[in-house]
Amino acid sequence: MKMWSGRFREPLNPQFERWQRSFPFDQQLLEEELAASRAHALALHVAGVLSTAERDAILGGLDYIATHGEELCHDETDAEDVHHFVEKQLTQAIGETGLKLHTGRSRNEQIATDLRLFVRQSCRRLTGALEELIAALLTQARRAGEAAMPAYTHLQRAEPVLVAHWLLAYCEMFFRDIDRLADCATRLNYCPLGSGAIAGATLRLNRELMARELDFSAPTANSLDATSDRDFCLEFTQALSIVAIHLSRLAEEFILFSTQEYGFITLPESYSTGSSAMPQKQNPDSLELIRGKSGRVISCAQSLLICLKGLPLAYNKDMQETQEPVFIAVRETTAMLQVAAGFVREVQLNIARMSTAAETGYMNAMAAATYLVGKGIPFRRAHELVGQAVRKGLEKQCELQQIPLDELKQLSPEFDADFYPAVSLRAVLECHDVVGGTAPAHVLEALDAAERRLKSRKEMVHAGA
Numbered sequence: 001m002k003m004w005s006g007r008f009r010e011p012l013n014p015q016f017e018r019w020q021r022s023f024p025f026d027q028q029l030l031e032e033e034l035a036a037s038r039a040h041a042l043a044l045h046v047a048g049v050l051s052t053a054e055r056d057a058i059l060g061g062l063d064y065i066a067t068h069g070e071e072l073c074h075d076e077t078d079a080e081d082v083h084h085f086v087e088k089q090l091t092q093a094i095g096e097t098g099l100k101l102h103t104g105r106s107r108n109e110q111i112a113t114d115l116r117l118f119v120r121q122s123c124r125r126l127t128g129a130l131e132e133l134i135a136a137l138l139t140q141a142r143r144a145g146e147a148a149m150p151a152y153t154h155l156q157r158a159e160p161v162l163v164a165h166w167l168l169a170y171c172e173m174f175f176r177d178i179d180r181l182a183d184c185a186t187r188l189n190y191c192p193l194g195s196g197a198i199a200g201a202t203l204r205l206n207r208e209l210m211a212r213e214l215d216f217s218a219p220t221a222n223s224l225d226a227t228s229d230r231d232f233c234l235e236f237t238q239a240l241s242i243v244a245i246h247l248s249r250l251a252e253e254f255i256l257f258s259t260q261e262y263g264f265i266t267l268p269e270s271y272s273t274g275s276s277a278m279p280q281k282q283n284p285d286s287l288e289l290i291r292g293k294s295g296r297v298i299s300c301a302q303s304l305l306i307c308l309k310g311l312p313l314a315y316n317k318d319m320q321e322t323q324e325p326v327f328i329a330v331r332e333t334t335a336m337l338q339v340a341a342g343f344v345r346e347v348q349l350n351i352a353r354m355s356t357a358a359e360t361g362y363m364n365a366m367a368a369a370t371y372l373v374g375k376g377i378p379f380r381r382a383h384e385l386v387g388q389a390v391r392k393g394l395e396k397q398c399e400l401q402q403i404p405l406d407e408l409k410q411l412s413p414e415f416d417a418d419f420y421p422a423v424s425l426r427a428v429l430e431c432h433d434v435v436g437g438t439a440p441a442h443v444l445e446a447l448d449a450a451e452r453r454l455k456s457r458k459e460m461v462h463a464g465a
Contacts (some may be wrong), residue, residue, distance in 0.1 A: 301331055
């Protein structure tokens with residue numbers, strides 16, 4: 001029997017009945033549905049709707065479903081959704097008392113609550129996965145020490161930076177992702193239970209009790225909004241889209257750096273595949289799949305926007321379509337983070353090749369201009385003079401530091417013997433002596449700070465567990 005069938009005389013068209021069922025995917029919310037049902041049972045008892053014996057019977061039945069949930073879901077054939085499934089199983093387990101659980105509530109508030117619980121827990125789990133990836137990046141950064149590499153703009157060599165500085169850039173991205181998930185979890189942490197179908201429960205239920213039981217900050221403020229709000233799903237999937245973009249950027253850069261043309265990294269065999277035709281190939285499939293699957297996560301956020309953009313208040317059946325994009329985004333982002341962390345842990349950085357590359361390609365040109373500025377030459381003039389020196393180096397097929405002093409003096413008498421140590425790799429790195437720059441001392445401070453930040457986060461999570 002359907003939860004709504006009393007008004008109807010004819011059964012649903014069989015094809016439509018199968019097509020409109022959400023249980024095949026919303027059974028993922030069984031844990032959340034059971035938790036929300038326990039809270040509602042407690043509120044019904046306080047309101048005098050359930051006796052103590054009935055409350056205990058319902059709670060015991062819900063525990064039974066939780067224990068045998070996987071088996072029961074596997075055997076289910078006609079439940080319309082996870083709410084219908086729990087009511088069916090509860091009634092089979094404890095009899096007519098199970099039918100009392102739906103007193104004073106609606107599936108509209110149930111799904112709104114279940115999704116909030118799911119997204120909140122997913123924020124926590126994804127934060128843990130992000131922390132694992134950050135830890136892997138920090139380990140590689142610590143191992144790299146003061147080794148240098150080229151940094152690029154427009155995919156052209158720009159200036160040398162420490163390898164650790166490059167890796168810490170990704171750590172910053174993923175720390176921001178953690179903060180976004182925390183913000184999302186804070187904003188969604190209000191309990192819809194007691195909102196009813198649209199206008200609020202028809203019983204004087206203790207909404208504060210239900211909110212506390214589920215660890216929400218407070219009840220939602222408006223029943224119309226509570227039953228139709230999916231902003232938290234939008235915000236969550238958009239936050240995951242940014243995670244996916246960061247992962248895709250990391251994957252793309254590692255793919256480039258693994259090519260023979262760069263040779264900055266050696267792919268771990270455990271995260272690579274070969275070619276069925278070319279025996280020599282080692283392909284970065286793990287990275288390419290991250291780059292490809294990031295699009296699936298982004299599409300989930302777009303799907304939600306399109307689904308919700310024209311819906312009037314309050315609940316509409318369209319909202320059933322907001323569930324799967326959330327589930328898919330969580331599944332794909334979790335897998336990408338886990339694969340990325342494993343890859344970063346095992347990848348080999350070819351430090352010698354990176355360091356050699358950091359000393360070629362006129363990447364000390366800005367430091368050379370800074371040298372002339374120190375001699376009192378305006379930067380625009382210094383920029384022009386060093387550009388002329390670069391042209392001379394291109395003609396002679398040599399680096400700036402290999403141009404004889406007499407030829408440099410032809411460009412400007414301010415060039416002197418102290419120019420050469422000023423454009424050495426070490427000096428070029430150290431001249432970026434600002435907070436957030438690649439000077440070795442600042443990078444070491446940034447690495448220490450990132451490690452402390454990660455450790456503090458893990459201690460907070462452990463203390464709250």
